Amino acid sequence: MLAGRSIIITGGSRGIGAELALGLRDAGATVAVADGPYDSREDARRAFSEVAAENGAVDAIVHALLDPDALVPAPLADTSEAAWDERGEAVLRTALWCTQAAYDLFGDRGGQLVLVTPTIGLTGGAGLVPYATAIEGMRALAKSAARQWGARGIALNCVAPPVELVGSVTGPDVAAPALGRLPDARGDVAPVVAMLVAGAFVTGTTIVVDGGMVMAP
Amino acid sequence: MTEPALSGRTVVITGAGDGVGRGIALACGGAGAHVVVMARRENGAETVALVEERGGTGAWVRGDVTVAADVERAVAAAVGAGGGLDAMIHNATSRRSSEPVRLEEVGAEVWDDHAAVSLRGAYHCARAALPALRDRKGTFILMTSPAGMEGSATLPLYGVVKAALRGFAKSLAREWAPFGATVNLVSPLAQTPAMTNAIREDPALADRLAARVPMGRVGDPESDVGPVVVFLAGGGAGYVTGQTLPVDGGRFMTL
Numbered sequence: 249m250l251a252g253r254s255i256i257i258t259g260g261s262r263g264i265g266a267e268l269a270l271g272l273r274d275a276g277a278t279v280a281v282a283d284g285p286y287d288s289r290e291d292a293r294r295a296f297s298e299v300a301a302e303n304g305a306v307d308a309i310v311h312a313l314l315d316p317d318a319l320v321p322a323p324l325a326d327t328s329e330a331a332w333d334e335r336g337e338a339v340l341r342t343a344l345w346c347t348q349a350a351y352d353l354f355g356d357r358g359g360q361l362v363l364v365t366p367t368i369g370l371t372g373g374a375g376l377v378p379y380a381t382a383i384e385g386m387r388a389l390a391k392s393a394a395r396q397w398g399a400r401g402i403a404l405n406c407v408a409p410p411v412e413l414v415g416s417v418t419g420p421d422v423a424a425p426a427l428g429r430l431p432d433a434r435g436d437v438a439p440v441v442a443m444l445v446a447g448a449f450v451t452g453t454t455i456v457v458d459g460g461m462v463m464a465p
Numbered sequence: 466m467t468e469p470a471l472s473g474r475t476v477v478i479t480g481a482g483d484g485v486g487r488g489i490a491l492a493c494g495g496a497g498a499h500v501v502v503m504a505r506r507e508n509g510a511e512t513v514a515l516v517e518e519r520g521g522t523g524a525w526v527r528g529d530v531t532v533a534a535d536v537e538r539a540v541a542a543a544v545g546a547g548g549g550l551d552a553m554i555h556n557a558t559s560r561r562s563s564e565p566v567r568l569e570e571v572g573a574e575v576w577d578d579h580a581a582v583s584l585r586g587a588y589h590c591a592r593a594a595l596p597a598l599r600d601r602k603g604t605f606i607l608m609t610s611p612a613g614m615e616g617s618a619t620l621p622l623y624g625v626v627k628a629a630l631r632g633f634a635k636s637l638a639r640e641w642a643p644f645g646a647t648v649n650l651v652s653p654l655a656q657t658p659a660m661t662n663a664i665r666e667d668p669a670l671a672d673r674l675a676a677r678v679p680m681g682r683v684g685d686p687e688s689d690v691g692p693v694v695v696f697l698a699g700g701g702a703g704y705v706t707g708q709t710l711p712v713d714g715g716r717f718m719t720l
Contacts, residue, residue, distance in 0.1 A: 325591075327592075337584060347568070373639060377640065393568050
């Protein structure tokens with residue numbers, strides 16, 4: 249499905265990012281890992297450009313730079329300003345820098361950007377206020393960028409797995425998965441990312457891949 | 466005569482020097498609440514004067530939501546005046562909220578301005594208000610926007626922070642539910658100074674806006690948005706939490 253496609257995956261060396269990288273390779277793509285951290289657009293652009301120099305033009309970027317350590321639940325009242333920033337605003341800033349760097353890299357050729365946004369943003373989660381704040385911000389970032397950059401052939405979408413696939417936490421008990429189990433990142437989530445990367449006529453949306461838990465929207 | 470809906474209640478409203486924040490302050494004051502107006506500029510005092518014209522009471526606390534100590538002072542003023550706090554209302558946004566911007570041109574400083582007021586401001590409000598809200602089983606109300614729910618081609622950063630506040634509020638609603646405190650969002654469409662300025666520059670904008678609103682007009686902060694906030698801050702909404710209430714004449718129905 250993705251033979252000849254070149255993809256960069258941020259956060260691709262561990263956790264869900266690593267699983268998605270395997271799944272995208274299963275689909276035939278050339279996948280490069282860019283792990284960050286990215287504290288500026290310039291940092292991200294440099295990392296992405298290095299991949300392009302090696303692998304040729306990049307068709308898609310998958311942003312899966314989700315630090316499992318940011319997912320340690322803590323009441324907001326006990327969250328210091330530094331921790332608020334690290335677990336919340338910094339996650340969102342990094343997504344903004346990577347989105348801008350994707351724009352820089354895609355240029356006039358267009359491309360696909362996929363943001364991995366766990367369903368904890370949609371459902372909310374006690375103890376995970378900063379993280380859910382960042383995730384919902386990322387979903388709107390994808391929507392607004394999709395509106396501004398669509399004319400350049402840049403599509404942005406979000407893929408939302410259960411938060412359990414990202415860190416060792418449990419999301420709110422919304423409902424059991426209708427399909428009877430949690431999804432597998434490589435076998436179940438990566439194919440949905442691959443469908444987007446292949447160039448589906450879809451932009452600004454969120455595809456929930458949770459086996460039928462939240463059933464949103 | 467029945468008691469006003471917010472009689473004996475105290476509220477803090479951030480960014481209440483003008484626009485939607487002022488309209489909410491006037492509605493709350495008119496409904497009997499003691500209103501603490503948090504604003505960086507003297508227009509906060511004007512809002513309080515207007516609250517008093519409507520027979521209400523209030524106080525202006527000069528402050529900036531990006532500064533934790535300022536928010537703590539506003540909460541202390543509310544608790545000192547009314548013996549407690551019933552509603553914390555975070556309405557303040559960056560001065561740059563209504564400046565159109567291209568995402569590819571956004572720098573770190575502009576982003577931080579949006580994040581500091583909307584997001585760090587919400588964090589400061591939550592932390593400062595929690596002890597008092599827990600005592601009274603009170604409520605925390607935040608303002609969001611269709612720009613957050615459907616994205617925006619003109620105000621992308623505004624959309625990002627307004628969406629982020631929905632993740633914030635839903636999570637905090639779950640976190641505070643065991644205390645009996647609620648957290649909700651209101652998504653208003655109302656005449657604001659920024660909108661009035663934009664219409665002065667581009668008179669056709671008024672018609673374009675109205676055409677996208679099934680009810681055919683842009684709302685009024687005090688008489689259209691205010692009463693919904695009064696409802697959320699009053700005694701009848703204690704079983705409503707984690708929700709987004711669009712108050713926009715039907716502009717956004719896709720929730």
